[in-house]
Amino acid sequence: MLAQFVEKSFVNSRERLSISNSGAGVAQRDSDSDRQIFGGIYSRVDRLFAVVMAFQGIAMVVLALWLTPKSWSGSDAAIHNHVWAAVGLAIAITTLPIGLALAAPGTLKTRLVMAVSQALVSGLLVHIAGGRIEMHFHIFVSLAFLAMYLDMKVILAATLVIATDHVVRGIFWPASIYGMNEATILRTVEHALWVIFEDVILGISIFRMRAERMQLMTAVHRIRECVSQITSDQSSSQDSADFIDSGLQLICDAMQRMQSTFVQVHGQSEVLGRTAEKVVKLIQEGTKNGDRSRSGIRALRESFEQITKAVHDINSVAEQTRLLSLNATIEAARAGEGGAGFGVVARNVKELAVKSGHSADQITRLAVECSQQSQHTVDGLQQLLEQLDMIGDMIGSTDEVIQTIRTDLNDSAHEAQRMVSAFGS
Amino acid sequence: MTIGAWALCVTVITSLTWSYDLTPGAKAAVVRSWPSETSLQRSDDSARLLCFLHPKCPCSVATVSSLKKLLAESDSADRPSLTFVVYSPPGESSWLETTICRKCREFPDATIYRDEDGREARRFGSTTSGHVLLFSRSGQRLFTGGLTASRGHDGPSAGQEALRLCLIAGAVADREYCVFGCSVTSSGIAPSNSVRTGQIQDSEDLRVFR
Numbered sequence: 001m002l003a004q005f006v007e008k009s010f011v012n013s014r015e016r017l018s019i020s021n022s023g024a025g026v027a028q029r030d031s032d033s034d035r036q037i038f039g040g041i042y043s044r045v046d047r048l049f050a051v052v053m054a055f056q057g058i059a060m061v062v063l064a065l066w067l068t069p070k071s072w073s074g075s076d077a078a079i080h081n082h083v084w085a086a087v088g089l090a091i092a093i094t095t096l097p098i099g100l101a102l103a104a105p106g107t108l109k110t111r112l113v114m115a116v117s118q119a120l121v122s123g124l125l126v127h128i129a130g131g132r133i134e135m136h137f138h139i140f141v142s143l144a145f146l147a148m149y150l151d152m153k154v155i156l157a158a159t160l161v162i163a164t165d166h167v168v169r170g171i172f173w174p175a176s177i178y179g180m181n182e183a184t185i186l187r188t189v190e191h192a193l194w195v196i197f198e199d200v201i202l203g204i205s206i207f208r209m210r211a212e213r214m215q216l217m218t219a220v221h222r223i224r225e226c227v228s229q230i231t232s233d234q235s236s237s238q239d240s241a242d243f244i245d246s247g248l249q250l251i252c253d254a255m256q257r258m259q260s261t262f263v264q265v266h267g268q269s270e271v272l273g274r275t276a277e278k279v280v281k282l283i284q285e286g287t288k289n290g291d292r293s294r295s296g297i298r299a300l301r302e303s304f305e306q307i308t309k310a311v312h313d314i315n316s317v318a319e320q321t322r323l324l325s326l327n328a329t330i331e332a333a334r335a336g337e338g339g340a341g342f343g344v345v346a347r348n349v350k351e352l353a354v355k356s357g358h359s360a361d362q363i364t365r366l367a368v369e370c371s372q373q374s375q376h377t378v379d380g381l382q383q384l385l386e387q388l389d390m391i392g393d394m395i396g397s398t399d400e401v402i403q404t405i406r407t408d409l410n411d412s413a414h415e416a417q418r419m420v421s422a423f424g425s
Numbered sequence: 426m427t428i429g430a431w432a433l434c435v436t437v438i439t440s441l442t443w444s445y446d447l448t449p450g451a452k453a454a455v456v457r458s459w460p461s462e463t464s465l466q467r468s469d470d471s472a473r474l475l476c477f478l479h480p481k482c483p484c485s486v487a488t489v490s491s492l493k494k495l496l497a498e499s500d501s502a503d504r505p506s507l508t509f510v511v512y513s514p515p516g517e518s519s520w521l522e523t524t525i526c527r528k529c530r531e532f533p534d535a536t537i538y539r540d541e542d543g544r545e546a547r548r549f550g551s552t553t554s555g556h557v558l559l560f561s562r563s564g565q566r567l568f569t570g571g572l573t574a575s576r577g578h579d580g581p582s583a584g585q586e587a588l589r590l591c592l593i594a595g596a597v598a599d600r601e602y603c604v605f606g607c608s609v610t611s612s613g614i615a616p617s618n619s620v621r622t623g624q625i626q627d628s629e630d631l632r633v634f635r
Binding site for chain 1: 427428434435439441443445446481482483487512514517543574575577578580581582608609610
């Protein structure tokens with residue numbers, strides 16, 4: 001099951017790889033569309049310049065109101081013509097670019113009008129400042145701002161207007177553009193060279209940024225293609241998800257079974273441990289009983305030895321009795337007829353002494369055998385006790401192993417439970 | 426079509442603005458010698474330089490700045506006595522506390538004359554703020570005209586160059602130079618009804634005499 005799952009995942013990955021390779025061709029075709037790639041930038045910069053234009057228009061009027069608010073004829077005042085000119089030019093210059101930025105953002109026409117308007121604002125500000133060289137900074141700043149379009153046509157349009165303004169005013173009204181009445185053509189060339197220098201730098205930057213933008217858009221297009229393909233293969237992905245889910249369910253079931261097995265083994269090990277403890281206790285009790293039995297047998301053996309001594313004494317008495325009966329027989333024989341009855345008694349006594357001696361010998365033999373048997377029993381009991389001690393030690397070692405197994409099984413059961421919970425969630 | 430109309434509109438308004446900036450004040454009959462009826466005192470010790478100003482004319486600030494540069498270049502021994510003839514409505518002394526008047530007070534040894542209702546301006550034939558007149562010790566007019574090339578534009582101009590020659594070399598300008606500014610008389614002639622030079626003359630129109 002797991003192998004099937006891995007194989008299916010590999011197939012899906014391979015299919016996605018082939019999709020991403022085909023996306024490069026689509027992005028290459030779309031790279032021809034300038035608007036598709038740079039349209040967003042054009043529109044954003046159009047809106048930005050609409051705000052800048054409005055700000056510049058207001059600034060022109062405010063500047064005129066501050067510098068030349070009124071014209072005077074004696075004590076009579078009127079709004080200065082510069083104020084009306086600022087209002088008129090602010091409206092005239094900024095209305096069309098702002099309107100185009102709102103109505104047709106992102107078009108070439110809007111960009112070019114914006115560039116021309118910005119150049120006109122620069123020219124007007126230079127004129128208002130009386131040709132102060134510092135105000136020419138506005139031209140270079142404007143070109144840098146216009147570079148945000150990433151369109152060299154915009155830079156060239158603004159440059160054309162700026163150049164025309166410089167040439168015309170440089171010839172007919174140099175004080176308005178350079179702040180002096182006698183400006184040579186070299187001054188115009190000097191200004192033009194600075195503008196051309198900035199245009200070249202901006203052109204290089206725009207070229208590189210356009211290339212980077214195209215690469216970025218190609219990558220984005222590839223990602224979108226992949227996302228689209230993934231969306232279209234949603235059913236396949238759903239099958240994969242179901243397959244993964246069933247695989248996980250199987251793993252979960254197996255883990256649950258393994259967990260129950262762990263629990264069972266853990267319970268059995270507990271029973272085994274308790275049994276081992278009981279066996280150890282029984283062995284210890286048996287050892288104690290064996291010791292007691294061995295002591296009893298030793299006491300029995302001593303009793304047999306005392307019996308043997310007593311029988312020996314009996315045997316001595318029987319021998320003395322037999323000798324005494326012999327003497328009595330001899331004396332009876334000497335006494336004659338009168339001693340005949342005594343002789344009969346002496347013979348009977350002799351016979352009883354002989355029988356007593358035989359019985360004593362038999363008892364002695366039996367006592368020796370019993371003593372020997374008890375010695376064998378003591379020896380066997382000693383071996384048994386030693387073996388019980390060995391068994392007790394082995395069971396003690398086994399109990400330690402069982403404890404270790406129980407701990408491991410307990411940990412494994414908890415781990416299995418955690419995995420089951422994780423898969424289940 | 427829209428862009429063409431827009432370009433035309435911008436061009437027209439810009440042209441009107443530039444035309445206004447290049448349009449000088451009304452041309453009037455300026456006296457050729459020191460008038461006898463004036464209240465201003467003439468000195469036999471030095472030449473006399475008069476600068477007629479409207480204290481609230483924004484364009485005349487450039488004239489005062491240009492004059493300051495010119496006088497700084499001339500030798501202090503030959504420097505003429507300078508008088509700023511500042512227009513003031515009858516009974517209005519507060520008009521002498523404007524930015525232009527403060528700049529005028531920065532000139533060493535300069536006199537500020539309060540020209541009530543522009544009477545002295547009329548006596549000298551001056552109609553426009555920024556009008557500069559230079560008289561010799563004998564009272565002969567050496568220079569008349571403005572020092573700026575257009576309205577409010579500081580910097581080199583034909584009038585400045587002519588006055589420089591008058592101050593340094595004792596030359597006399599035989600023509601008037603355009604003056605750009607407000608009217609210094611309450612009954613000043615409007616520019617639209619005046620005779621306009623419309624052209625900036627250069628220093629070749631000067632003749633030198635000793």
